Amino acid sequence: MTKAVRWGVVGTGRIAQTFASDLAPLAEGEVVAVGSRTAEAAEAFARRFGVARHYAGYEALCEDPGVDCVYVATPHPFHRDHALLALSRGKPVLVEKAFTMTADEARDVVAAARRSGLFAMEAMWTRFLPHVRTLRERVAAGVLGEVVLLVADHGKWFARDATSRLFAPELGGGALLDLGVYPVSFASMLLGPPSSVRSMVTTAFTGVDATTSILLGHPSGAQAVLTCTSSARSATRASVVGTETRLEVEGDFYAPSAFSIVARDGTLLERVEGPVVGRGLQFQALEVARCLEAGLTESPVMPLDETVSIMATMERALGGASSG
Numbered sequence: 001m002t003k004a005v006r007w008g009v010v011g012t013g014r015i016a017q018t019f020a021s022d023l024a025p026l027a028e029g030e031v032v033a034v035g036s037r038t039a040e041a042a043e044a045f046a047r048r049f050g051v052a053r054h055y056a057g058y059e060a061l062c063e064d065p066g067v068d069c070v071y072v073a074t075p076h077p078f079h080r081d082h083a084l085l086a087l088s089r090g091k092p093v094l095v096e097k098a099f100t101m102t103a104d105e106a107r108d109v110v111a112a113a114r115r116s117g118l119f120a121m122e123a124m125w126t127r128f129l130p131h132v133r134t135l136r137e138r139v140a141a142g143v144l145g146e147v148v149l150l151v152a153d154h155g156k157w158f159a160r161d162a163t164s165r166l167f168a169p170e171l172g173g174g175a176l177l178d179l180g181v182y183p184v185s186f187a188s189m190l191l192g193p194p195s196s197v198r199s200m201v202t203t204a205f206t207g208v209d210a211t212t213s214i215l216l217g218h219p220s221g222a223q224a225v226l227t228c229t230s231s232a233r234s235a236t237r238a239s240v241v242g243t244e245t246r247l248e249v250e251g252d253f254y255a256p257s258a259f260s261i262v263a264r265d266g267t268l269l270e271r272v273e274g275p276v277v278g279r280g281l282q283f284q285a286l287e288v289a290r291c292l293e294a295g296l297t298e299s300p301v302m303p304l305d306e307t308v309s310i311m312a313t314m315e316r317a318l319g320g321a322s323s324g
């Protein structure tokens with residue numbers, strides 16, 4: 001069995017809590033330390049999730065010699081600095097999505113990890129879910145024929161709250177970096193980097209993007225149609241349409257789900273379900289454990305250059321958008 005990774009968690013918010021509870025039943029990983037901006041929040045997190053050590057401040061956490069890998073679970077504007085902090089203390093990092101705010105920030109983290117020979121990975125947990133691993137295999141095996149079109153959407157409704165992470169510019173607000181990163185990453189996984197990016201953005205009351213639609217063109221001729229919004233709950237489905245068959249992923253496509261492969265005449269050829277215990281964050285932790293044990297400095301499933309490319313696509317979509 002893979003050696004258990006001793007995790008240190010930076011931040012005590014929503015996703016840090018989900019990570020801790022998804023890891024609890026796992027033999028290959030254990031949260032052994034947590035760092036927070038405040039001693040109270042660190043202590044409360046440690047008590048709730050049975051974490052051995054808690055620190056006021058992220059630096060102390062990153063210096064804990066009993067931590068093998070640091071999980072950065074703060075809002076995206078802080079990912080770069082918190083990842084660099086962990087790397088500077090000799091710790092491998094798993095960094096929440098969106099990996100950073102910009103492609104340049106992502107390059108900074110990647111360069112630091114490579115310079116120090118330490119493992120780093122974007123916490124794009126979707127890639128490691130059973131149904132996504134299987135659908136990736138089907139596409140690679142050519143079951144779809146030539147991929148012509150990919151469609152994916154991620155819409156969630158959030159209450160108008162200027163202090164919310166989804167809307168506050170200083171917390172990295174905006175639908176694309178938070179929600180749209182899933183469709184963009186899904187397209188990148190199956191089609192590679194785009195050769196052209198077109199987009200339209202409707203802004204929210206705080207000026208950040210609320211609804212963003214993206215058209216991607218690829219050297220193969222394949223196109224992707226990707227949408228995200230923080231103003232409405234969409235079906236959050238994805239489909240990949242090939243010359244021979246199409247693959248339909250049920251909503252929520254980015255979370256534990258199921259997919260079907262359908263022939264041109266509408267015949268259902270296969271349906272794959274990927275039942276998962278908990279929310280599903282444990283699969284990315286298993287990948288980190290596997291990579292660390294194998295001495296890898298990045299995951300072949302979520303490579304660092306691809307993370308930078310995904311950030312660059314989102315940057316192009318926001319930078320070159322028409323207004324809706």
Ligand SMILES: NC(=O)c1ccc[n+]([C@@H]2O[C@H](COP(=O)([O-])OP(=O)(O)OC[C@H]3O[C@@H](n4cnc5c(N)ncnc54)[C@H](OP(=O)(O)O)[C@@H]3O)[C@@H](O)[C@H]2O)c1
Binds near residue numbers: 010
């Ligand atoms: N993988 C997923 O499914 C998923 C889901 C949700 C979010 N995320 C990602 O995870 C990251 C955190 O999201 P979240 O929903 O967990 O956010 P959250 O609930 O607001 O928690 C963020 C935590 O970061 C720390 N923090 C440090 N500086 C902060 C600042 N200036 N303002 C607010 N918090 C600050 C805080 O912990 P302390 O005060 O204890 O230091 C806070 O509890 C985001 O990048 C997001 O995109 C991923």
